[in-house]
Amino acid sequence: MQFANQSVANILSTASDDLSLSIELITGDASFRRYYRVGIEEHSFILMDSPPQKVDNLPFVELNQYFSGANLIVPRILSRDMALGYMLLQDLGSVHLADKLNDNDRLAYYKQIIELLPKIAAITQCDSMKPYDASFIDNEMEIFNEWLVQDMCQLTFDNSQIKMWQQLKQQLCNAMIMQPQVTMHRDFHSRNIMYCESQWALIDYQDAVVGPLTYDLVSLLKDCYFVLPKNELNELLEFAYQLYQEHGLTGSLDFESFCLLFHLTGLQRHIKAAGIFCRLAKRDGKNGYLQNLPDTLNYMIDTAEQLKNQFSVLGYFAEYLKVTLRPQLEAKI
16 A cells, blocks of 8 residues: 555554555544544554644653553554654554443443542543643533533523532532542543453543543543443442442542542533533534433533522523423524
8 A cells, every 4th residue: 555645654564565455434532633444454553643743642651651650551552753644553442331231241341440540530630731720620611601501402501500610619619619639531431441352442532631530530431422321320430439449549538528529520520521512513523422312411500409408500401401402402403
């Protein structure tokens, strides 16, 4: 096979001198990256095309070292051209947790994966981890306002809704900052966890930050792509809390407080995710993510309804979602 870009040929030649190979597009992800599966005789590799003018690739490389150093399985970087944004990676296969969620062993899988979280939490902070502070958390939630409320639904907050929105953001930000702060993967869901040679491996780790203890757990157990039955969710929450306690991660949090912070953190994440799904559709033409909006919105409504007696602003937010936003969103999608 001939390559228009000599850099790609050079990278692939590190795997084999024989460039009579097969190459196929696997998929892009929610960023600007694209991935190709490259077959060379009986061997298989992943070629990542990550344009440096759009993506900072240094965190991918640096955090790869930190995660692997914590005895976590991530794809090995076999060769790279940082100037042009090409990397040749170990092929971890094509089976994700998402592909195994109808198995009878689902609960066992989740517990095995939860056992990885203390390892992630203990990773030393490094230069590639952006500050996950109040300003960053607020900016994440504003994606919801800009892309879902205004752009997708063509709505604007009135004065009372502006007040509700500001109070909601402050409440959720406080809940996230008051938790024990640990290293978190930040996108720890069923499509980023792979089953490789009877072990669990992680991809899409390059946005890791130091942030709230419950964030990765809520990404896993309140996944935008799969809704766990409530009895399983509750069992796994107890399992995770006990595990975190054993590793000295919970600080002074009792189980009730841990669960409250878990659900509030989940609400912030789902607000952000709903906005990102709309941005991916409207800005990037990736309309497939819109199918995940109904479940994500349901998570938000359920949590706000569940906690409205403790935080009155959540009652107003639940009402806004049900009465104003959801009918408009359903009409659009």
